[in-house]
Structures are given as C-alpha cells and as structure tokens.
Amino acid sequence: xxxxxxxxxxxxxxxxxxxxxxxxxxxxxxxxxxxxxxxxxxxxxxxxxxxxxxxxxxxxxxxxxxxxxxxxxxxxxxxxxxxxxxxxxxxxxxxxxxxxxxxxxxxxxxxxxxxxxxxxxxxxxxxxxxxxxxxxxxxxxxxxxxxxxxxxxxxxxxxxxxxxxxxxxxx
Numbered sequence: 256x257x258x259x260x261x262x263x264x265x266x267x268x269x270x271x272x273x274x275x276x277x278x279x280x281x282x283x284x285x286x287x288x289x290x291x292x293x294x295x296x297x298x299x300x301x302x303x304x305x306x307x308x309x310x311x312x313x314x315x316x317x318x319x320x321x322x323x324x325x326x327x328x329x330x331x332x333x334x335x336x337x338x339x340x341x342x343x344x345x346x347x348x349x350x351x352x353x354x355x356x357x358x359x360x361x362x363x364x365x366x367x368x369x370x371x372x373x374x375x376x377x378x379x380x381x382x383x384x385x386x387x388x389x390x391x392x393x394x395x396x397x398x399x400x401x402x403x404x405x406x407x408x409x410x411x412x413x414x415x416x417x418x419x420x421x422x423x424x425x426x
Contacts, residue, residue, distance in 0.1 A: 289416055292333040296422040299326040304351040304370045314385040323354045325426055327404060331417045341378035346417050348373055354426055359395040366393055375413050382413045401425035
C-alpha cells in the first residue's frame with residue numbers, strides 16, 4: 256500500500272512541475288505614470304519644434320507655426336509638497352513628425368530626425384535643461400481612429416523618472 260502512495264506522490268510531482276521557458280527577447284515593460292505625480296499628452300498640429308541656444312549655450316524649445324508638421328509633448332509633473340520651497344519637478348518629452356506619417360520607426364541616433372528631446376525642470380543645480388535623446392526606440396503607427404506613439408529611451412546626462420510611454424492621438 257505504501258508503494259502505491261509513493262508512486263502516486265511521484266506522479267503528482269512529475270505532472271505538477273512546470274517547465275520554465277527561457278527566451279532571449281529583451282522586452283521592455285512600459286511604465287505607467289508614477290503614482291507620485293500626473294502625466295499629460297498634447298498634440299500641436301501645424302507646429303514645428305525649434306531647439307535653440309541662449310547666450311550661455313543652454314538649449315531650450317520654442318514651438319512655431321509650420322504647415323504640415325506636428326509636435327507631440329508628453330509631460331510628467333511630480334506632486335509638490337506645499338511645505339517645501341522650490342519642490343517642483345517635471346520632465347517633458349518632445350517629438351516632431353510630419354503630418355502625413357502613417358508608420359515610423361527610429362532608433363538611437365536616428366531619433367534626431369524627429370527631434371526627440373527630453374527636458375528636465377527642477378531645483379537641482381547642474382541637472383536641469385534640455386537634452387537630445389540619442390538612445391532609444393520610437394515607434395508611431397496607425398491605430399483605429401488615429402495613431403499610437405511608443406517611446407523607450409534613456410538619458411546619460413541627468414537622472415530621469417520617465418523612460419517610456421505609449422499614447423494614442425489623432426491629427
């Protein structure tokens with residue numbers, strides 16, 4: 256009788272074990288907006304993104320009217336502590352595309368074709384400003400009533416909270 260229980264136990268163990276599948280796919284999980292803040296997404300039609308420099312060689316953005324161009328802006332704003340002075344913190348990602356785009360895939364240095372850039376604003380000396388994104392992957396595609404934009408990226412110059420997002424939009 257104990258042999259039957261031993262055999263049954265071994266059979267249960269063998270059938271309940273799950274084989275672990277190992278893949279080499281380096282998929283990146285999209286992050287949601289961090290819980291300590293809010294995120295927004297804006298589409299500026301017939302607008303181009305100018306990246307300019309001031310007299311101190313600091314870069315900044317300016318939006319300007321331009322027929323047939325579209326600027327996408329994703330923004331994260333951390334919730335402020337009302338008891339702390341200078342507690343504001345935000346990150347913005349800008350992308351400029353052609354109004355006629357239906358499918359776009361850009362990686363790393365090619366992100367410059369869409370002027371993909373990152374702006375960090377905070378009271379953190381030496382770690383704010385505008386940076387061109389040179390490491391990442393941008394994908395824009397048709398999606399039901401409009402388009403889907405997905406961006407994965409990293410910045411070496413400054414710390415970042417946002418490293419990816421997906422949004423849906425219409426032009």
